[in-house]
Amino acid sequence: MPSDDRLTVDPARPGGRRDALDAQAPHAPSHAFDDARRIARFRWSVRLTWLLLLGAIIGTLSGTGLDFSLIAKxxxxxxxxxxxxxxxxxxxxxxxxxxxxxxxxxxxxxxxxxxxxxxxxxxxxxxxxxxxxxxxxxxxxxxxxxxxxxxxxxxxxxxxxxxxxxxxxxxxxxxxxxxxxxxxxxxxxxxxxxxxxxxxxxxxxxxxxxxxxxxxxxxxxxxxxxxxxxxxxxxxxxxxxxxxxxxxxxxxxxxxxxxxxxxxxxxxxxxxxxxxxxxxxxxxxxxxxxxxxxxxx
Amino acid sequence: MARLELKGVRKSFGGTPVIHDIDLAIDEGSFTVFVGPSGCGKSTLLRMIAGLEEVSAGEIHIDGARCDHLLPSARGMAMVFQSYALYPHMSIYENLRFGLVCQKTPKAEIKPRIERAADILQIAHLLDRKPAQLSGGQSQRVAIGRAIVKEPKAFLFDEPLSNLDAELRVKMRGEIVALHRRLGSTMIYVTHDQVEAMTMADTIVVLRNGRIEQSGTPAELYARPKNQFVAGFLGSPQMNMLSALGLQSGENRFSVSADGGRLRLQLPRLADATTGDLRCTLGIRPEHLELAEGGALRITVTAREFLGSETIVAGTLESGEALRASLRGAIDVRVGQSIAFDADPTHMHVFDQDGVALEIAEQPVIHAGMRRV
CATH class of the missing domain: 1.10.3720.10 (MetI-like)
Structure with missing residues (x-):
């Protein structure tokens, strides 16, 4: 799977930008928490999608009658x-x-x-x-x-x-x-x-x-x-x-x-x-x- | 501190000359500003002093020793760039330290030098940060700090404030002047902004097309510009230039008529002119015009700009020429209104057909004032 380190945008905002005013807002900590939660949700969605696609490929290949014992050998x-x-x-x-x-x-x-x-x-x-x-x-x-x-x-x-x-x-x-x-x-x-x-x-x-x-x-x-x-x-x-x-x-x-x-x-x-x-x-x-x-x- | 001398300095790129025979002396401890429009050669001249650009002909001397053949490192200069040119992969502390280490500065000296520069520029709290984490003003301070730690003979500034917003530019202007007072070092500063030049310099060098048009104190250049270019370049709003006809009469006076003959005034005689008619240009600064009921210069107002402490009124004379006046406070005028101005002839400038200032003899004004015909 691709590295999460390269995630530099906030996908939950239009254009992926963080609001520059977040830091000055009266409730900045809750904003920060919301942002962190959004990013975590995004990452888990990516991982889940990867697993689903991988599962789909494995499922498709299994349906073609692959000889897994030969692969193991x-x-x-x-x-x-x-x-x-x-x-x-x-x-x-x-x-x-x-x-x-x-x-x-x-x-x-x-x-x-x-x-x-x-x-x-x-x-x-x-x-x-x-x-x-x-x-x-x-x-x-x-x-x-x-x-x-x-x-x-x-x-x-x-x-x-x-x-x-x-x-x-x-x-x-x-x-x-x-x-x-x-x-x-x-x-x-x-x-x-x-x-x-x-x-x-x-x-x-x-x-x-x-x-x-x-x-x-x-x-x-x-x-x-x-x-x-x-x-x-x-x-x-x-x-x-x-x-x-x-x-x-x-x-x-x-x-x-x-x-x-x-x-x-x-x-x-x-x-x-x-x-x-x-x-x-x-x-x-x-x-x-x-x-x-x-x-x- | 250093005294710099440029003797017959020329620079060509390919076959194209960009700097022509520059002769200039920069006094020790002075704050000299090179000013001029884009492409006039001011940055090239600064880069030649720094050693970043080769001199095609002529000599550069620092404290009497010729240095135009020396590498930048051997000249003892420090340059502050328009883009700051901080090293983004190093912390601010490393940015300040790096040059010293490479120059084999004794270890014991490095930390005190950095601490002194950080103290002068109030950047001690930024030393652990990376350049990307700084604001424009902070980056500018660090760039200056990198120059200070070098303890150079002279500081060279290449349009260092042009990337900053207007408010910060004014603040940094004051800080650089204060720094000059504190360090007492020779500083050469390049800008295209005449306001920057007027407010910061001890000496201004006005350049155009690779030539020095005039050099002197801001007050000298403002009061006695040598030519129409300098007169128009310094001062904001720009000096009004009116087509005029001059007549030097034998009786120690010089008559000028402008605005299609509707305006006539008498100035002290020219110091160096013969008698006879002379096509010329009359220069009047907007701030030297005053509202006067029966004033000699009558305009139809085309625009009004209220700036709080002053109002700039633009209009058209009856001859069709444009005129701008800078008036103190709030002036209630409307577009299309007709208003008249007077001006003190002692503040007027007369330029010949080539744009060279005609020197008016220093003696009492005879029949001073303006009268409308």
Whole structure:
């Protein structure tokens, strides 16, 4: 379920605004109590609706004659409780590992490319824009296949996991660079100038003034990118990597029960995405501190 | 405290010059205001002094030492921005402390400096808050506090009150002037609001199109504007400008006729003019006009603004030119009514065709007054 931390409006008021006069009203405490009660009611309504919709999906799927014993039997494998035949992790943990490594590499690439995009050096700028255009202008699946299948023709041979991580990092790095650039440019120019006027070095301004403020703009879209990356990591199944999607397809093929395996894989992806979103919401809250004005409550 | 000197300072953006050969001396401990319309170069000039903008040509000296090649940090200036530019992710205390830490100020000095600034500006109770939790006036005080803790040679203010509402602007104006008196520091203040300039400055520098039109005390600029632009820019409501014809006669007098010849007056002779006719402009401030039954300036009232302590009456002369008068108290006039004014010729200004003020010799007025023909 989505985090309640992001609930910043009062849904019971038109336009979601709190009345600014509440604080000055003679019965301010009762107003505050009413507001708190309304918000609590709203949150419980959201949770209940989620549960009802989830129940509806489970009910619908149950009606299709799902073999829950098969799901129970294969779930530990999908969740990576057992190692693959070659003794390496498999299933969801491998998906997470590929995603985490890709996110790390992608972040480094994103920062460097964003720096190039904002550079006054024509070569740096040209390289960054060329890279961005190339990797955002071609499909991710094609990039995966080029790295894994085409590069060996010119003597560059990489393992499937390395190929997958490289493709994801290069592709998402191009998108992340634009997100980072947008975040940095969203910080008012006066903030840098105030730093210069205070006698701060460029390094200090970049890391202590601009970066903490830019993160507020970067985290929401970057979080969405990383959730997408988690799901797109399934493309490495094309190369026979025993990650979640590959295992689900394999078990579906061997048992002729695709519905059970694919629905289970989808549920695992969904849970992992929700965990990512909760983590993102925490980060947003942390880096949003100090930006929200005090409410009347 | 610092004495600043600008010598032949120029600034161009691309090939476009925006500041032209500025020569200016700013005295130690003075409160100097750069004023002028939008785009006149006042903020650019301030930013060049701060080191945030490079000087294209010329020199800037602080206490006799050239500094236009130095980084902002090495100039010993502190700047207060229009947008306050407080760091939203830091508390007020951290905002005040951050610059000092980065400048490697001894630890023992940091807390006393912050406490002193907080005491001066009455923001001690705000130190734990974040900037988003402050009002406009409080944010402004913190921005000034961040400058004070630096203990700079000079304070630079870039339109610091323009984001505040009218009432708060008046209050903060007084606070900044009081702060100047208390600290005795050199302060340079940029504004487009001539009321702000007149009420705050020791010295006003009026800029237009990147050039200094005139500099001096508020009283000097008000009483003796060098040209039509300065005369019209300072003073509220604006000075009335009437087309006139001047005649310098040999007998130590200068005759001016305006309102299509219906108004004639004699002023002391011009200090620097030859005899003969002269197309000119007659300037009369609205506050120097007085209601007079048989007054020389007769208008048909087009508007009346009652402001409590004064009434501003606008109307049209018989020549079709507009005239405004600022009269004390409540004046009962109606739109369409015909009323007449008189003015003291000693308060009048005459400008030539180029808008340059014609200097009237300092000597007793001969046949002073105005008479209607």
């Amino acid at each position: 294969k779930l530990p494998f999908l969740l990576g409780a057992h190692l693959s035949p070659d003794g390496f992790i498999q299933g969801a943990p491998l998906t997470v590992l590929i995603t985490v490594i890709s996110i790390t590499c992608c972040a480094v690439i994103g920062v460097l490319v964003a720096w190039g995009r904002m550079s006054s050096n024509p070569i740096g700028f040209a390289a960054a824009t060329f890279y961005g255009s190339l990797f955002r202008g071609t499909p991710l699946m094609l990039q995966v296949l080029v790295i894994y299948l085409a590069l060996p023709q010119v003597g560059i041979v990489m393992g499937p996991i390395t190929s997958g991580v490289l493709a994801l990092s290069l592709n998402y790095g191009a998108y992340l660079a634009e997100t980072i650039r947008g975040g940095v440019l969203a910080v008012p120019h006066a903030q840098r100038e105030a730093g210069r006027a205070l006698g701060l070095s460029r390094h200090v301004i970049a890391w202590h003034v601009v970066a903490p403020q830019a993160l507020r703009f970067i985290i929401p879209p970057a979080g969405s990118l990383f959730v997408s990356m988690l799901k797109d990591s399934s493309l490495v199944s094309l190369m026979g990597v025993w990650e979640l999607n590959f295992l689900a397809q394999s078990y579906g093929r061997s048992t002729y029960r695709y519905m059970e395996m694919l629905v289970t894989a989808a549920a695992i992806y969904w849970v992992m995405s929700i965990v990512c979103e909760l983590f993102q919401a925490r980060l947003e809250k942390r880096y949003g501190r100090g930006f929200e004005p005090r409410t009347a409550l």
